[in-house]
Amino acid sequence: MATQHIGIGMAGFGTVGTGVWETLERNGQLISNRAKGAFSLSIKKAAVRDINKKRIENAPSELFTTDWQEVVNHPEVDIVVELIGGTDTAFDIVAAALKLKKPVVTGNKALLAERGKELFALSRDYDTPIHFEAAVAGGIPVIKAVQDSYVGNRIETMSGIINGTSNYILERMTTAGLDYQTALKEAQDLGYAEADPALDVNGWDAAHKAILLATLAYGFTVPPEEVYVRGIERVRTIDIDFATKLGYAVKLLSVIRVHANGSVEIRTQPSFIPQSHILSSVNGVFNAVAVRGDASGEALFYGRGAGKEPTASSAVGDLVEAAYTFVHAAGHRGFLPYAENGKVLPIDQTETAYYVRFEVEDRPGVIAEIANILANDGIGISGTQSPVDPEHPDKDFCDMVFLLHTCPFGKLRETLKKCEALDCSTAEPVVFRIEKLATD
């Protein structure tokens, strides 16, 4: 069979886009060999915002345009790669490509998590796939694993550390004793965090990825507003010290789990996980996702969760997948929702043990006041302490931490509202989940 030349249109040529270009330059021949000479890939057009920005040397200036329509409509463009980010223009680009039956490769978790319903509907109507390995966990091929390798499995649980910036900050707070602000600044200085790190530290970047994993595993587009998300902004070194002493690591953990009634628990929040669990050794900007299927048993996928090259690696893998299908007119190999009655489990029905830190006025009797409320509501206490906080020696409030027995989160929430309403309370209590993460 003669080699078919496949044209790629890039919408976005920033960090990841440049990585895709470089990877195809460096390994294009190898890719073609591996594809048995069925096709070769070349980038025909790229949309950017600033046409005057200096780009990598060997990319010719004719490649670039500021008009994404030129990319999508270009007659030699067969596959469109969306790497601009955001949920507006990116939506228009992906929608336009699908309507032209041009397969899409994207790294945009926000777009698919927020507007996946509309886009997958277009994907179905126009029988054209959207591939999104690059959107979850950078260079780790967990999307393909869940979608293809584990197609024969009911997925029971997935637990992921899927935001490298948060993970880096928590690790530095743990190993170097830095406070949150210092660790965040360090992450920014090292280029790990975005200039505006909001989505990283408020948990939403991880939550978007968790939404995509759940969508894949359970076949329905998960409404983001039904997903519980807390970031790491209120984590303090006293929390981490407490966890460490008890044999836990503090991680921003995304948990996805199907329940007996078929509804799906999906949440992202700071969690205590046992130091003996392999997820606790995922440090720095690395990501990991533990996946448990009814046949596969427990597996873990670990690697670089972001960055130019790892993310480009995933985008190029998807490009090759799209190219195979394109060359052979081989139908739709991408994901499509199939579960019409998919449901998110209300967060109030989820159950774990908890670590709760109360910030209260520093005066006698406050332990008793809180303990009374917990006792009256039947929430068991397995430990309590009022640790000295070296970060704030002169503050006029104190911290009270409680380890609480397993109960529904809804019940805990009601009780915590009462505690917060106490006169002595100076802030909303901070809640960490204590995760069991049993391995088989």
Place this chain on the structure above:
Amino acid sequence: MATQHIGIGMAGFGTVGTGVWETLERNGQLISNRAKGAFSLSIKKAAVRDINKKRIENAPSELFTTDWQEVVNHPEVDIVVELIGGTDTAFDIVAAALKLKKPVVTGNKALLAERGKELFALSRDYDTPIHFEAAVAGGIPVIKAVQDSYVGNRIETMSGIINGTSNYILERMTTAGLDYQTALKEAQDLGYAEADPALDVNGWDAAHKAILLATLAYGFTVPPEEVYVRGIERVRTIDIDFATKLGYAVKLLSVIRVHANGSVEIRTQPSFIPQSHILSSVNGVFNAVAVRGDASGEALFYGRGAGKEPTASSAVGDLVEAAYTFVHAAGHRGFLPYAENGKVLPIDQTETAYYVRFEVEDRPGVIAEIANILANDGIGISGTQSPVDPEHPDKDFCDMVFLLHTCPFGKLRETLKKCEALDCSTAEPVVFRIEKLATD
């Protein structure tokens, strides 16, 4: 599009074969939904050795035959799953299926490692794929990761713990202080080791898997006789104690690494790996493969390396892949060799540091004799010790261990021959690699 019914022929219906049947029974509808209703899968015929053996209840007796040709030639069989093991009949089955243009799914690492050259040639000639996710690391989808997700990467290294039985034995020797024979017996009693555990403990099961990983990554069929393999039969608790004290874990490690001249290092042998490296926490019957690509960076795939269900999970994933291609007449999506000049690096040219244990007569002067030979040959010593061996308090030989600086293995081998020729030497020295396993 109407749902197409795809018939599967099973050659072998033992542990894994039964798992494939059960998985399709349990999750067949889910698989069909995920495949957008493009096809449904059903098993039409199964070959076994003993027609009278009791099989799982809901498999009808008409399903079975002792004649594999009946399976392969069956008019309703579109895809053939080979799960009988061995390299003779299994070869005939796979070859016959390919010649009928029926895609093959197999879990047989011995077959592909020993006779892959012939089979991939048939795969090419008949334009029909062989899928073999189940052959490497049970339920861990590392084959698809390397073949598809990382298609855009030059693979730099892969390091794997890919034999669960050996890993279990080494772990028990480490954590429970068992000697090799006791740990092996325990593994057999628990059903982890085969009745004849030869391929597990002599390293060849892992080596077959390493050959397949190298074949995928570098595109040439690796001649098994060019691959260096040592098992765990001579590992003793004193070796493990020594390693532990120095901050290492002892693992049967398979290492694959491409060198600047393009030739590929492939070896399987007992190794010291730093306790700080994530591979050192792979315990029990779990497997893990660390893969480093030039774009992806370092990644790790971890999970159940064998067993009915995990291996069936991989076989079913491959079945779905084969079915997609079959339904859409979408050409060859399997692996084919592409590197005509692929070369294995001669083991003598590989370099690491080493731990060597000599078994010598228990008399004065032996340390000096060995140290002199090492010194004369310019092999640096970073430590030596003559540990007391609690397993053999009354023996008439003693153990001398040396930690040796990095040098080519060929050089070490020459020197060790001289040491072995000394009068005081009572056995061939035991060599462990000390692996660096740098993470990025």
